[in-house]
Amino acid sequence: xxxxxxxxxxxxxxxxxxxxxxxxxxxxxxxxxxxxxxxxxxxxxxxxxxxxxxxxxxxxxxxxxxxxxxxxxxxxxxxxxxxxxxxxxxxxxxxxxxxxxxxxxxxxxxxx
Amino acid sequence: xxxxxxxxxxxxxxxxxxxxxxxxxxxxxxxxxxxxxxxxxxxxxxxxxxxxxxxxxxxxxxxxxxxxxxxxxxxxxxxxxxxxxxxxxxxxxxxxxxxxxxxxxxxxxxxxxxxx
Numbered sequence: 001x002x003x004x005x006x007x008x009x010x011x012x013x014x015x016x017x018x019x020x021x022x023x024x025x026x027x028x029x030x031x032x033x034x035x036x037x038x039x040x041x042x043x044x045x046x047x048x049x050x051x052x053x054x055x056x057x058x059x060x061x062x063x064x065x066x067x068x069x070x071x072x073x074x075x076x077x078x079x080x081x082x083x084x085x086x087x088x089x090x091x092x093x094x095x096x097x098x099x100x101x102x103x104x105x106x107x108x109x110x111x112x
Numbered sequence: 113x114x115x116x117x118x119x120x121x122x123x124x125x126x127x128x129x130x131x132x133x134x135x136x137x138x139x140x141x142x143x144x145x146x147x148x149x150x151x152x153x154x155x156x157x158x159x160x161x162x163x164x165x166x167x168x169x170x171x172x173x174x175x176x177x178x179x180x181x182x183x184x185x186x187x188x189x190x191x192x193x194x195x196x197x198x199x200x201x202x203x204x205x206x207x208x209x210x211x212x213x214x215x216x217x218x219x220x221x222x223x224x225x226x227x228x
Contacts, residue, residue: 044218099144
């Protein structure tokens with residue numbers, strides 16, 4: 001299994017500001033994933049983060065809006081930039097280990 | 113690209129009723145299949161998974177799912193539900209060709225409400 005923690009667990013932000021979400025895993029992993037779960041919808045993959053290289057973004061997501069850092073094999077951050085109400089979602093970090101993907105508790109972001 | 117359909121958006125059952133949640137996927141190749149559950153206020157947890165072998169897989173808490181390749185389906189079942197099964201259930205797939213980049217494609221989820 002994998003133990004994943006995220007900070008913050010929730011936040012309320014003003015339009016135009018940014019929020020950085022941290023994800024910490026209990027042991028080293030090659031790939032970390034960032035997902036978004038919009039209200040009433042399913043999970044959508046934002047990007048895949050490998051240590052030592054730039055993140056790979058899915059269609060519809062760009063680095064300027066969702067910059068990601070992956071400084072080591074147990075940690076990653078996702079920044080949601082220039083916030084708008086449409087960014088109100090739950091953001092989840094996940095890792096792949098033992099043929100299974102494990103998810104963090106999520107960060108609930110509300111943009112006013 | 114692959115896609116996943118969950119046709120039941122909200123299912124309401126009484127305790128002890130039998131459950132079947134539908135999941136169909138669209139992908140021409142071999143896939144790995146998953147069911148995840150999200151209990152109220154908790155994070156996503158893996159219920160069960162299918163990679164190969166016996167198409168009937170058993171998971172935690174009495175859940176099982178059957179992979180029917182000809183129907184591109186992976187329906188979740190439980191013979192007798194409990195109030196504690198109230199949760200959101202997500203089906204997900206990962207093409208086996210993606211080995212090394214195991215990103216999941218999720219269905220839209222099914223909200224299950226169990227009435228005591």
